[in-house]
Amino acid sequence: MWNYEKRLQFPVKITQTNPKIAQVIISQYGGPDGELAASMRYLAQRYTMPYNTVAGLLTDIGTEELAHFEMICAIVYQLTRNLTPEEIEKSGFDKYYVDHTLALWPQAAGGIPFNACEFQSKGDVITDLTEDLAAEQKARTTYDNILRLVKDPEVCEPIRFLRAREIVHFQRFGEANREDCSKSEHTTKRQIWNNYYQVHSPVIVHLYIWGIAFQAVLIYNTVLETTLLFCHRVKRFCVRLSIVRS
Amino acid sequence: MQEWKPQMPYMEQFPAAMAYVPWQRNCNMYENLDEAYKTGTIFPELNKPFTGRRVQ
Amino acid sequence: MMNTGYKTCNVDTCAERRRLLQEIGKVDFVLKELNLYLDTHPYDQQAMDAFKHYNMAKNKMVKEYTEKYGPLVLSIVDTDCGEWKWATQDWPWEGGYH
Incomplete structure (x- = not known):
């Protein structure tokens, strides 16, 4: 109308x-x-x-x-x-x-x-x-x-x-x-994503960087813990060995 | 409004034997809207005035 | 070949009325352009934001015009003044307030 x-x-x-x-x-x-x-x-x-x-x-x-x-x-x-x-x-x-x-x-x-x-x-x-x-x-x-x-x-x-x-x-x-x-339905969906990415790209990049940093810390911690545990066990083994010998 | 770029990479999607008009590239509006109203469009890119000769 | 079709009115109010009508025409024209643009760019949020801005500006001006001079649309019309100005006032093709 x-x-x-x-x-x-x-x-x-x-x-x-x-x-x-x-x-x-x-x-x-x-x-x-x-x-x-x-x-x-x-x-x-x-x-x-x-x-x-x-x-x-x-x-x-x-x-x-x-x-x-x-x-x-x-x-x-x-x-x-x-x-x-x-x-x-x-x-x-x-x-x-x-x-x-x-x-x-x-x-x-x-x-x-x-x-x-x-x-x-x-x-x-x-x-x-x-x-x-x-x-x-x-x-x-x-x-x-x-x-x-x-x-x-x-x-x-x-x-x-x-x-x-x-x-x-x-x-x-x-x-x-x-x-x-x-x-084209396909392109329409791509347009939505493109538009979303254009608007939110700074946030996405930000989250990405923080994600990598967080993962790096996690990996670092795991490696450190494993190493320390290994050293501790070697030390204990050595101590036991010395006890047995003596 | 900023440039509308996402369509540019899709050149390969245009089948032959069809008519297309290029996407409007610059979607900025005229700063002076009085001028835009008088011109007949708010987009400088679409302003293609008549330049022919008039009867004297 | 002088034309005598225009009605006379107070010079000041006439100029003010013409100015306001020109402003409404300008803003509505921007809305029409954005309307057609959005029909082929339906996911452009910035254009939709602009549309919202100019739509509010237009509604405000139409309200002001209706209060001061007379109705432009039947959805905003003064029904308490004892006169159906929609019909009694000049029609736009007469060119009076343009």
Whole structure:
């Protein structure tokens, strides 16, 4: 289940409307590599993901993508707020306006409506994670293209933030795809030991040194006692021998 | 957070014909978290900003 | 093409409110990053310690924000003030306090 937080993940406050650039940015809402497709992709894939940690990663990134399309929608909404009919006509926003007025509707920049074919849910760990890696790079490229087209710093800041998130997600999906992350029980146990050793290594070394010292003392004592006992017996033997002779 | 090294010796465990991304080596966070928030990541190693040309 | 969608408010409280909201956003962002990091490094105790630290800091700030300005989450909400501010106050996409 989900809870809503009444704030955006990153501030969006745009003071200059620009319906032309809004038509470009809306692609990251309902376009082929948009945030809506990303969120639905990860949240759909997680049910058949056999590894708990990777299913968790899909849930957490899918949740973050929900916050991202909220930001994209906020950008588009603020870029088209209170437009006059003249501005709408002049900017070429009229083709969107005629069907949706100034409401948000998921479509690509070219007007193609959002479609579930824009993401894959294949039910195979390697296939799904490789799909996710590609999806993050496609989204990053789309943000690169948006940054090439946008000049307004109020729009660039949140777009740059969203672009950086795609790179972090790529890194995490790549780590999830490794044999030694969650797919190998053996390595997981080794990781626990490694981590334990890193934290406790000074204590372990300390105990080891004291153990050796203690053993050395024990051995020394035993050798000394045995030697003394032997000398004592030899002495007694010699004494007895002298008594017998005399 | 310190460096995360234990995975490095396991290179031989990677089968061919699969895609891997190297482990994040430096897990230190930015000292200045305002800068991290603006950048879009708290890990300097994952900061790969856009350097392309903008329309004039 | 000037925009007139923003509501006016007292300059001082507005700046303070924006600052606190920015701080909450920053700390929550650190939590999100640590969350994803821990998903692929589930035995990193230092990252978990950091998560605990920032989680407590965030909860404290959300409480302060709720007391001073209004609710951010339904789990921490003032029900004794006679106004359901969750619904009566602006929604985040309006951009008012960001």
